[in-house]
Amino acid sequence: MKFLHISDLHLGTQVYGYSMLEEQKHVLDQVLACAAERKADAIVLAGDLYDRSVPAADAVDLLDTFLTQAPCPVLAVSGNHDSAERVGYGSDIFAKAGIHMQGKLRKPLYTQDFRDEWGTVRFYFLPFVRPETARMLGCGEKTSDGAVAWILQEAREDAAARKAEDPTFRAVLIAHQYFVTDQTAEAAANDIAVGGTDLVRISALDGFDYSALGHIHGRHAVSGNNWYSGSVLPYSFKNAGPHGGLFVEMKGPGEIMVEPVDFTPMHAWRILKGPIEELTAPENVAAGDPEDYIYAVLTDDNVTDAHDRLVSVFPNLMGIDFDNARTRAAGAFADGKGPGAELPKMESLDRLFAEFYEMQNGSALTESQTETVRQILEDAKEVQR
Numbered sequence: 001m002k003f004l005h006i007s008d009l010h011l012g013t014q015v016y017g018y019s020m021l022e023e024q025k026h027v028l029d030q031v032l033a034c035a036a037e038r039k040a041d042a043i044v045l046a047g048d049l050y051d052r053s054v055p056a057a058d059a060v061d062l063l064d065t066f067l068t069q070a071p072c073p074v075l076a077v078s079g080n081h082d083s084a085e086r087v088g089y090g091s092d093i094f095a096k097a098g099i100h101m102q103g104k105l106r107k108p109l110y111t112q113d114f115r116d117e118w119g120t121v122r123f124y125f126l127p128f129v130r131p132e133t134a135r136m137l138g139c140g141e142k143t144s145d146g147a148v149a150w151i152l153q154e155a156r157e158d159a160a161a162r163k164a165e166d167p168t169f170r171a172v173l174i175a176h177q178y179f180v181t182d183q184t185a186e187a188a189a190n191d192i193a194v195g196g197t198d199l200v201r202i203s204a205l206d207g208f209d210y211s212a213l214g215h216i217h218g219r220h221a222v223s224g225n226n227w228y229s230g231s232v233l234p235y236s237f238k239n240a241g242p243h244g245g246l247f248v249e250m251k252g253p254g255e256i257m258v259e260p261v262d263f264t265p266m267h268a269w270r271i272l273k274g275p276i277e278e279l280t281a282p283e284n285v286a287a288g289d290p291e292d293y294i295y296a297v298l299t300d301d302n303v304t305d306a307h308d309r310l311v312s313v314f315p316n317l318m319g320i321d322f323d324n325a326r327t328r329a330a331g332a333f334a335d336g337k338g339p340g341a342e343l344p345k346m347e348s349l350d351r352l353f354a355e356f357y358e359m360q361n362g363s364a365l366t367e368s369q370t371e372t373v374r375q376i377l378e379d380a381k382e383v384q385r
């Protein structure tokens, strides 16, 4: 059994106001070519097919073309950016054509079996789980960790029972969730400053031979054969390294080869830092492809027309920041902020807002207002991810 595991396509996304649609078409062509050349038995899409729950028509068109041209079955689950209902539209009909799209959470999980020369490989599909959607299926857990463990229990029991009767049986999970090591999850649970009710302990995946994960945009294994493929394109300057997918070859039980496959974006993502004279000097511009996506960090103390001067040599300029005496005095870069920085931690945003509110109104937030603010910030964090 050979399959190409990818995730986080975010079709239709815009980055710094630039449409990524042409880039996405370019990368999906490489996915199709890779699957065909290497004779993959399946392409696995581990969630966030689209960037928004109501995707633009041209994004829907792009996925439609991809699914139509796929040289093998496609196995997909919805992510937190997707609408479960829209991703699942027509899924029973599509399944007859080998296109397995699981949008809405169901119990027991949808499965699909493949036969190879060693025996059976069963894929278990876990669309993105929120505690409140699991609750509709009868789950009483309040955290993602509890809800995912609850919904996976049946699948793990099924895999264990099948393995007991057939030692060649292999189980693969497709999921879109924020899995971390148990130590990280427990540290976060004990540290209220980290919060993180969406973290899920990786031990929830014990018993699967391979987990094809999506949600985190950097390619890595959380543990053993529990892999994030990372997003198919960088989508940020923080994650500007190679992106692509994982080519997974499963032979007999315990024999799994996982190989990173890099795709080539139309334009590379580069951060340039220095005085504007230096960045725009012809020999420096010619040293790389000027059409790359550029984020410029200028170190000049005084510069005029920075945007126009940069964009005249770098047409795909995405943003400009300053790291100079003024911004350093203001502390902007002192703690690693800048184009690659994360948003401040949730708790500090909570506190900043509470301080701002008190300053404006002369009275502190009530308990229920504090809860409302916390909820809005949580939602914003989810949209951002």
Ligand SMILES: [Mn+2]
Binding pocket: 048, 079, 080, 081, 176, 214, 215, 216, 385
């Ligand atoms: Mn996601």
